[in-house]
Amino acid sequence: MQADHQEKLSQLLSESFSATLSELQDSQVLMEMEQWDSLSHMQFITTLEGEFGFELTGDEIANMQSLGDVKKIIEARSQPTS
Amino acid sequence: MILSEQVGLITGGASGIGKHLVESLSGSLRALHVIDKNVGALDEIATANPALHTHTCDLTDFEAVQNTVRAAFESDAPPTVLINNAGMIHSEPLINLMSPDDRKHSLDNWHRTIDVNLNTVFYMTLCFADAMLQRRLKGVVISISSITACGNAGQSAYAAAKAGVNAMTVTWAKELGVMGIRAAAIAPGFINTPSTNSALSEGHIKHIKKNTPLNRLGDVEDVAGAVRFIIENDFFNGRVIEIDGGIRI
Numbered sequence: 001m002q003a004d005h006q007e008k009l010s011q012l013l014s015e016s017f018s019a020t021l022s023e024l025q026d027s028q029v030l031m032e033m034e035q036w037d038s039l040s041h042m043q044f045i046t047t048l049e050g051e052f053g054f055e056l057t058g059d060e061i062a063n064m065q066s067l068g069d070v071k072k073i074i075e076a077r078s079q080p081t082s
Numbered sequence: 083m084i085l086s087e088q089v090g091l092i093t094g095g096a097s098g099i100g101k102h103l104v105e106s107l108s109g110s111l112r113a114l115h116v117i118d119k120n121v122g123a124l125d126e127i128a129t130a131n132p133a134l135h136t137h138t139c140d141l142t143d144f145e146a147v148q149n150t151v152r153a154a155f156e157s158d159a160p161p162t163v164l165i166n167n168a169g170m171i172h173s174e175p176l177i178n179l180m181s182p183d184d185r186k187h188s189l190d191n192w193h194r195t196i197d198v199n200l201n202t203v204f205y206m207t208l209c210f211a212d213a214m215l216q217r218r219l220k221g222v223v224i225s226i227s228s229i230t231a232c233g234n235a236g237q238s239a240y241a242a243a244k245a246g247v248n249a250m251t252v253t254w255a256k257e258l259g260v261m262g263i264r265a266a267a268i269a270p271g272f273i274n275t276p277s278t279n280s281a282l283s284e285g286h287i288k289h290i291k292k293n294t295p296l297n298r299l300g301d302v303e304d305v306a307g308a309v310r311f312i313i314e315n316d317f318f319n320g321r322v323i324e325i326d327g328g329i330r331i
Contacts, residue, residue: 058218
């Protein structure tokens with residue numbers, strides 16, 4: 001993951017769930033984080049969209065279960081289009 | 083939100099205030115879906131305005147609601163504005179001293195009133211919000227409440243249902259606002275409709291007018307104006323607009 005993406009994601013996790021990226025494994029399920037609730041999840045999604053400049057589809061949101069899923073989506077959506 | 087770009091979905095739109103809202107809003111919105119369980123009344127408004135998308139549905143049947151909302155979203159005009167209008171007034175005292183054999187409020191009437199006025203609003207909004215979020219659409223849920231939500235003698239069930247609608251409105255505003263879906267409600271007072279005129283005696287209506295600072299019943303267009311305001315004002319969220327001429331019950 002690019003360093004600037006890493007930094008943005010770290011900031012988002014901290015704001016939404018009071019969590020630090022370096023402390024989390026990719027297998028970390030978002031719903032199982034201590035500070036997670038459905039509202040903080042929605043806030044996380046909209047802030048992520050704002051920070052990275054794309055809008056997730058309903059299916060992408062539903063499939064975004066773990067931190068690894070989040071990273072994959074950020075990487076996929078950030079690929080330059082030819 | 084720009085009114086002419088929105089697609090509405092209104093429940094109970096074939097009669098009463100709902101019918102007027104359909105007549106008043108259909109020209110301003112891009113398209114309008116109308117749900118009602120009364121097939122004959124629905125056919126009538128469809129004949130009068132063939133541009134309407136009409137759906138027959140008993141809103142107390144959750145599966146039917148799911149299918150109807152799905153059909154609306156799969157049409158060429160997916161809705162962005164839900165107007166929860168369907169409902170029925172029920173008046174009955176908690177204890178009826180004049181009825182010695184069975185003085186207590188009927189449980190059947192209690193359940194039916196809650197079902198029609200509260201559960202249907204929950205069912206509709208549940209399916210609508212889910213479809214909106216899946217498609218990442220932004221919009222608004224407008225529920226028609228009542229000034230009786232603050233409590234009104236002789237209307238335990240109806241007042242409780244409408245208070246529930248107000249509470250759900252605030253809850254949804256908080257839950258869905260972050261995803262761009264607003265929620266608001268309109269609490270009409272006494273509106274000049276055929277149902278008001280048939281439900282209340284002439285003397286009672288006179289009494290209501292006398293106790294209303296504006297000395298008249300509300301007009302259905304007053305309610306339609308509030309619907310337009312809520313759609314157009316993007317910062318209006320989680321509040322109930324009282325359209326009651328200043329009367330306090």
